[in-house]
Amino acid sequence: MTTLATELQDRVSRLQGLLVKSGVHAALLLMPADIYYFSGTRQNSALWLPSEGVPVLFVRKSMVRAREECLAAEVRPFPSSREFEREIPNEQLRIGMTFDAVPIQQHGYYSRVLPGREFTDISTFVRETRSVKTPFELEQLRNSADMLASVFTEVPEFLREGMRELDLAAEMEYRLRRKGHEGFVRMRAFNQELFGGMAVSGGGAACGFFDGAVTGRGLSSASPQGASLELIRANEPVLLDFAGIRNGYITDMTRMFVIGDLDHELRRAFGVSLDIQEAVRTAMVPGAICEELYMMAVSMAEKEGLGHCFMGMPGEQSRFVGHGVGLELDELP
Known part of the structure; x- marks a missing residue:
């Protein structure tokens, strides 16, 4: 097009x-x-x-x-x-x-x-x-997001206990490509490398170089991000973070899954995350200051006793709650 x-x-x-x-x-x-x-x-x-x-x-x-x-x-x-x-x-x-x-x-x-x-x-x-998207660009972003969302709705069909993270990621990639995903994720920041998406689970999801809350172990020290050969287990969080790309325009979605149930503290943290997300979404109006949105999110996490692990493990936390999208994954604002 x-x-x-x-x-x-x-x-x-x-x-x-x-x-x-x-x-x-x-x-x-x-x-x-x-x-x-x-x-x-x-x-x-x-x-x-x-x-x-x-x-x-x-x-x-x-x-x-x-x-x-x-x-x-x-x-x-x-x-x-x-x-x-x-x-x-x-x-x-x-x-x-x-x-x-x-x-x-x-x-x-x-x-x-x-x-x-x-x-x-x-x-x-x-x-x-x-950074200011035109109606034409918004249409491209919606098309990209619709493609990505449609595959996320299919995850319960193929997520299984005992499958490797890599196989879960491959199934996501296969289905996205079949729907027209263009594959290449552009980033502007110096020395940032990003695969099209990740499927990670359990404690291994938090380890990695990428400036984000979740990175994954990857397959080697040369490519230390995304899915590994680890098996997906019941009652552990499974995170899917994928970019959708259509006509050059990139969207980004993360969804959490579990086979079985999560312990109480993890469920509570997930609920707090949803509350923070909704508060930021509501406050994200034209003229809002990005720093103030971030500090509001941090404050909410701290009030719930989760500030030490908000947006990453202690000592490895990312200092943002979102990013712009468009032709590159890290556009302004």
């Missing part, structure tokens, strides 16, 4: 307005999610987005796909190092790049091929533009 041309043009216009206000003559976008968001294609390319006028998509590969998919920019072959400067108007001297994600090597390359230009950080402009 291609993104509507009018949708793309509106996104470009919103970013151009921010560039004009800040005195930036053009944006040079290199991150795949940013390029897709403003152009409609994720081909190997760089997007030159001037503060006024039509953007130019410089394509390495594939020109055929880029010409088919790009609806908001002129498509040209990627120029050689010697030719790049000729492609850029001389008056466009102050160039914005997303320093939050672009490697210093890339910054150095463009500094060399575009001498005399000043490069400045526009990460906030790009991420804030993307």
